[in-house]
Amino acid sequence: MADRKVLVVDDEIHIVHVVAIKLRNNGFEVITAANGSEAYELVCQEKPDIIVTDCQMPIMTGLELVERVRQNDEFKEIPVILLTARSFAIEDGQKEALQITECLSKPFSPKELLRSIEDILHREAVVHES
Amino acid sequence: MKSVNKLYVVVTGIVIGSLLLVSVAELINSGIGVGARRAGQMQNWVFVGLVCRVIWAVGVILLGWYWLKLAGGITFIARSLKNNEPDKIKQGANAVTEELVRAINQQFETCRHENFAMDKQLKEMQIQLHLSQRQKRNTEAIIYSIRDAVIVVDEFDKLLMANEAAAKLFGFDFSNCQHRPIDELIGWETNEFSDLVRHSRQSKARHTKREIDFPDGDSPKTFDCIVSCVYDEREQICGVVAILHDITHEKEVSQMKNDFVSHVSHELKTPLASITAYSEMLADGEAGDEETRKEFYSVIQTQAQRLNRLIEDILNISRIESGLIKVDKKPVSLTILIEEQLQMIKSYAEEKNIEVVGQKPIVFDQVYVDRDMISQVVVNLLSNAVKYTPSGGSVEIRTEVDESGGIARVSMTDTGVGIPADEVEHVFDKFYRVSSNKKQAKGTGLGLNLVKQIVEKVHEGRVFVTSQVGAGSTFGFELPLATGQTVEAV
Numbered sequence A: 001m002a003d004r005k006v007l008v009v010d011d012e013i014h015i016v017h018v019v020a021i022k023l024r025n026n027g028f029e030v031i032t033a034a035n036g037s038e039a040y041e042l043v044c045q046e047k048p049d050i051i052v053t054d055c056q057m058p059i060m061t062g063l064e065l066v067e068r069v070r071q072n073d074e075f076k077e078i079p080v081i082l083l084t085a086r087s088f089a090i091e092d093g094q095k096e097a098l099q100i101t102e103c104l105s106k107p108f109s110p111k112e113l114l115r116s117i118e119d120i121l122h123r124e125a126v127v128h129e130s
Numbered sequence B: 001m002k003s004v005n006k007l008y009v010v011v012t013g014i015v016i017g018s019l020l021l022v023s024v025a026e027l028i029n030s031g032i033g034v035g036a037r038r039a040g041q042m043q044n045w046v047f048v049g050l051v052c053r054v055i056w057a058v059g060v061i062l063l064g065w066y067w068l069k070l071a072g073g074i075t076f077i078a079r080s081l082k083n084n085e086p087d088k089i090k091q092g093a094n095a096v097t098e099e100l101v102r103a104i105n106q107q108f109e110t111c112r113h114e115n116f117a118m119d120k121q122l123k124e125m126q127i128q129l130h131l132s133q134r135q136k137r138n139t140e141a142i143i144y145s146i147r148d149a150v151i152v153v154d155e156f157d158k159l160l161m162a163n164e165a166a167a168k169l170f171g172f173d174f175s176n177c178q179h180r181p182i183d184e185l186i187g188w189e190t191n192e193f194s195d196l197v198r199h200s201r202q203s204k205a206r207h208t209k210r211e212i213d214f215p216d217g218d219s220p221k222t223f224d225c226i227v228s229c230v231y232d233e234r235e236q237i238c239g240v241v242a243i244l245h246d247i248t249h250e251k252e253v254s255q256m257k258n259d260f261v262s263h264v265s266h267e268l269k270t271p272l273a274s275i276t277a278y279s280e281m282l283a284d285g286e287a288g289d290e291e292t293r294k295e296f297y298s299v300i301q302t303q304a305q306r307l308n309r310l311i312e313d314i315l316n317i318s319r320i321e322s323g324l325i326k327v328d329k330k331p332v333s334l335t336i337l338i339e340e341q342l343q344m345i346k347s348y349a350e351e352k353n354i355e356v357v358g359q360k361p362i363v364f365d366q367v368y369v370d371r372d373m374i375s376q377v378v379v380n381l382l383s384n385a386v387k388y389t390p391s392g393g394s395v396e397i398r399t400e401v402d403e404s405g406g407i408a409r410v411s412m413t414d415t416g417v418g419i420p421a422d423e424v425e426h427v428f429d430k431f432y433r434v435s436s437n438k439k440q441a442k443g444t445g446l447g448l449n450l451v452k453q454i455v456e457k458v459h460e461g462r463v464f465v466t467s468q469v470g471a472g473s474t475f476g477f478e479l480p481l482a483t484g485q486t487v488e489a490v
Helices: A013-025 A036-046 A062-071 A110-129 B002-032 B039-082 B086-091 B098-145 B164-170 B182-186 B192-203 B248-283 B290-322 B334-351 B371-387 B447-458
Strands: A005-009 A029-033 A050-054 A080-084 A102-105 B149-154 B159-162 B207-214 B221-231 B237-246 B329-333 B355-360 B366-370 B394-402 B407-414 B462-468 B472-480
Touching (some): A005 A013, A013 B248, A029 A036, A050 A062, A050 A110, A062 A080, A102 A110, A110 B248, B039 B086, B039 B098, B182 B192, B192 B221, B221 B248, B290 B447, B329 B371, B334 B355, B334 B371, B334 B394, B371 B407
Parallel strands (some): A005 A029, A005 A050, A050 A080
Antiparallel strands (some): B221 B237, B462 B472
16 A cells, blocks of 8 residues: 555645545655646656646646646546636536546535545556456 | 580581572573563662672681681680790680680690609609618618628528628628628528528528528627518518627627636635644644644634735635725825835845845825725735745835826836746736746736736826846836825925
8 A cells, every 4th residue: 555656736735634644644755846847857757646636726736737647548547537627617628538547626625525535546556367 | 605616507507598599590591490580689689699799708807717717816826835834825815716725725734733743643652762762771771870790681591681790791792792602602501600591591481590600700700690581461471680799809708707606716725725734733632732733723713814915816806897996096106115015025025135126206296086095006016025025135126207207106026936928917917927927926817917907997097017038027016196286294
C-alpha cells in the first residue's frame, strides 16, 4: 500500500493540504503541485500511480495537463481524477477523448475522493494481474 | 318662335304662288286668250299681274331679310363655338336662329353634364391614385424605418423591396437593384439565408424561422431570420418576405450571463470546497492533534470570510448595476479617508516588506461622495497594489485637485509586476484576471470591477490605469469636488 503514489494538483493550497492529509492518513504517498506545468514535471520525475487534479489553474490548466500526459506513451495509462468547480468545465466527449477516469465536482468529500482513488487503483491492479 | 319660321314658310308659298299668278297673267296678256280680248277683262288681268308682282317683290325682300338673319345667326354661333364661348350663343340668338341655338344649347348641356361626370370620375381616380401612392410611401416608410433588415422578393426571386438595414447587411444599393434577381445580390446559391428562403417557398410554409450567422469583418453577427410566404387570391405563392433581426447583442448578453453564473459558481465553490473538506476531516477525527485541529478551524474561518466577502462583492455590484443600492453622499475629506485606509493596509504591506508612501501633496478639498463606498475603492486599489508588488517594492499615493475641472484625482503607483498591454483595457471587467498574474495572488476578479462601478456609476467619476510589465502600474480615480456643501470638520 505504501508504494502507491498520488499526485495532487490544485492552485488552492488548502485543498491540496487537506487532500494530502487524508491520503497520507490512509497510507498513500502524496506529491503536490500548484499548476499543470509543475505537475507535468512531477509526473516525469515521480511517475505517480494516479493524478488528482483541479480543472482551472494558472499557467497550465488541469485539462491541458491531462492532454500532455496522454501524449506521452510512458504515462498515458495513468488514471486521472478531475476536480472541478464549474458546472460546464468539460465539453461533451472531452472526458472520453482525454481518458479521464472520473470527475468530482467541488465541494467534494475527502472520504469520497479516497474511495474513488482506492476503487480505481484496485481496478487497475486487477486488470494488470489478469 | 316657331310661328316666325312658319310665317316664312307661308311667305315663301305666297312668293311662289304670286310668281305663278304673274306668269299666268303674262301668258294671258301675251295673247294666249285672244278670243277673250275684251277691254274689261284685259284691265283685270293687268291689275292681277301688278298685285302679284308687288307681292312677289315684298316676298323676295322678306326672304332676303330672312336669309340674311339666318346667315348672320349661324356665323355668330360658329364664331362662339370656335372661341369656346357657349354662353354668348344665347346672346346672339335671334328669331330665325332661336331653334338652332336651343338645340345647340341642349347639346351643350348634355356635353356639360357628361363632362362634369367625367371630371368627377377623373378626380375620384386621381384621389384613388394619390391615396395609393401615399399608402405605398407609408408602407415604404414603415419598412425603411424598421431597424431589422426587410427583403421582399416576387415569385421569380426578383427584388421588390428592401430597407436600408437589408441593403447594408447584404451590401447592395437598393436604388440600383430593384427588380434584379436576388441571387445576383446576396449569393443566392451559397448563402444559408437563400437556402432558408428556398426551403420556405418549397415547403409552402407560412412562416419559417432560423438563426443564421453572417460574416461581418472580424465579428460575425447572428440574425434571427423569419421568412413568410405571400399568397395571392388564388392561394398561389406570389412572393416572399424575409425579416432579419440582429440578435448578436442578445446572444452576447446571454453568454455573459452564462459566464457570470459559471464564474460565480466557481468562485463560491472554491472556498466552500475547503470548508466542506476541513469540517468533514474534523468530524471524522482526521485532525490528529490539537495544533492540526486549530489549523483546520482557522482554514474554515478564513474560507468562510472569503466566501462572505465574495458574496458581499457580488451583491454590491448587482445592487449598483440595478440602481438599488442606498447611496449616502456627503462632503468628505479625501485626505482623511485615504489616511484611514492606509492604516488598515499598513500591517499587510509591512508583512510583505513593501513601503507605502503617503499622499503627495496633501489635499484639503472635499469630495461629495458616499464615504463607505469610496473607502472600499481606496482599500481595493491599495490592497491590489500591495498584492501584486514583490517584496522590497513600494506603493506611492498621489492626490491632486483640478479646481477648474472641479475634480480630485487619486493615483496609486506601484513597482509591481505590471500588466501586459493587451490586457490593460480588461482589468476593470467583471471576473477578469490578468492571466500572467494569477499565480501571483488569489483574487476573484471582482475588486476592480466594484471600484469601477462605485466611481463611475455611483459617483459619475472616472477610473484609469496605466501599466508596464516589470515596471509597475498606476491605478487611480477622479471624483467631483464638493461645491457649496458643508465642509467636514478635520
